[in-house]
Amino acid sequence: MPEISKRGEQSPFSPIRKLVDFADEAKAKGVKVYHLNIGQPDFKVPPKIREEIKKISSVDYLPYANSQGEKELLLAWQKYLQDIDIQVETKDIAITTGGSEALIMTMAAICDPGDEIIVFEPYYANYFGFANLVSVEVVPVELDSKNGYHLPSEEIIRSKISSRTRAIFITNPNNPTGTVFTKSEIELIIKIAKENNLFVVSDEAYLGITFDHTTSYSILHIIPETDIKRAIVVDSLSKRLNVCGARIGAIVSKNEEVMSVVNRQAQARLSTSTIEQRIVAPQLKDCLSYIEEIAERYQNRRDAFIGPLEKELNIKIHRPEGAFYTMVELPVKDADEFAKWLLTDFRENGETVMVAPGSGFYATPGRGKNEIRVAYVLKEEDLEKAAILLAKGAKAYQKISR
Ligand SMILES: Cc1ncc(COP(=O)(O)O)c(C=O)c1O
Incomplete structure (x- = not known):
């Protein structure tokens, strides 16, 4: 068979989408997945x-x-x-x-x-x-x-x-x-x-x-x-x-x-x-007024997510000044494995959370291994729940991956 190009071979997976199959499997089993992995807001079209x-x-x-x-x-x-x-x-x-x-x-x-x-x-x-x-x-x-x-x-x-x-x-x-x-x-x-x-x-x-x-x-x-x-x-x-x-x-x-x-x-x-x-x-x-309005709502969402996560994990998280993302350093060694495990194994009252592993946002080998990227694009009450789920997941994963 003809071979694919070197460029094709080196084409990277998107860290934002590469775990989608695991999320779909969890959902097919009736698990509710909070999506923090992709910057797709749940606001209605203007x-x-x-x-x-x-x-x-x-x-x-x-x-x-x-x-x-x-x-x-x-x-x-x-x-x-x-x-x-x-x-x-x-x-x-x-x-x-x-x-x-x-x-x-x-x-x-x-x-x-x-x-x-x-x-x-x-x-x-x-x-x-x-x-x-x-x-x-x-x-x-x-x-x-x-x-x-x-x-x-x-x-x-x-x-x-x-x-x-x-x-x-x-x-x-x-x-x-x-x-x-x-x-x-x-x-x-x-x-x-x-x-x-x-x-x-x-x-x-x-x-x-x-x-x-x-x-x-x-x-x-x-x-x-x-x-x-x-x-x-x-x-x-x-x-x-x-x-x-x-x-x-x-x-x-x-x-x-x-x-x-x-x-x-x-x-x-x-x-x-x-x-x-x-x-x-x-x-x-x-x-301009629409952009101002959504910015205000994202600020509330940022606070609804970061506050509970900081409290649950007893960590300090960088408070972003804009957009609707943040990188979070977690007490886990391998955030790629952790993000997958959240979808395949972790459940709390039939719910789990999906995040983007940090390593895909770095070109320098080894960087981002203990980080995730979070998009705070859900309703505030869902973000609070997702933050608590994420913290519980991180603590549970810490125990089993020692
Ligand atoms: C920084 C940045 N640039 C570009 C894009 C591409 O967005 P789109 O192709 O939807 O305009 C995104 C999407 O998330 C982004 O975050």
Whole structure:
């Protein structure tokens, strides 16, 4: 038989989804599973989008959309950016199939096979999978829970840059840590990018979802006009408008060459979905109050989860400033085995909890072994229950794995 490619062989499993079969087996046996493994909130679709879904039910034709994106949505994205004090033209935007496609296209547009990108670790695990698709090396800069996963010194960041480095990737607010990088941290990244002639790719899927009066800055708020062409924003409506399944994202950049490549890539894949672009545009045009509202609800959810878990396990957990994730260090040796065991063996009144093992969010071997990533996307009462279940599970596992 012909062999699969080396790239295919090295394609990683998603740490967020790799335990799904075990969860399905548990559910088939009647076990209730609290899902903390995936950033898929249980909020209802915003009313304006529901209205658009109703309207669209009478379509007779379903054509391809424009490759760059439907005019209506491009204008809506421009308006949203204008509302947060970012001025761009519609030619600076390309609509993509989620932030996921935006990341793949961006990597393909700025990197050749074997080139390197700097990422801050722990990082959004799928960066590794996307980099694999385009044969790009992920070079991690280690972040530390002790300072809330904020940036390390500039010397440490610089030490990871080689002649093959093409870009520094920053996720702000961050998944999986929930950290919101400050203005001066973003300025530092821009400074290092400038010194080394690099792009800065800013993944802003969670922009605006912040807590305790923290502000999240887009790279486009901060980068000076002289360096604006280094900046590429990867954006997504999945979380901000709570429409993960619509698969709508964007690339925003004032670099004409980058946008020309992105538009050619977009033409090659014809278009992204037509209906979904139409149903989200009216909400995006006027969405700041919705984002504020969900941010407040996530803050309550964060507290509903972290408080009981800290108390039950007698540990201190980093309180994230934004997004809806946190990394948690548990008193277990192997969080991969623990996460699987929670699904296969652990039950408390017919219930268990599903988490994402931490190791998949790191490229450095050995890191994240005793960590999990939690997405606090359930109702507060469910999160409290899930936190207690998780703590009980960790204690029980500690005993049997000694
Ligand atoms: C940081 C980050 N970037 C990008 C994505 C991709 O999201 P989507 O493809 O749904 O837009 C996610 C999804 O969880 C994410 O957390």
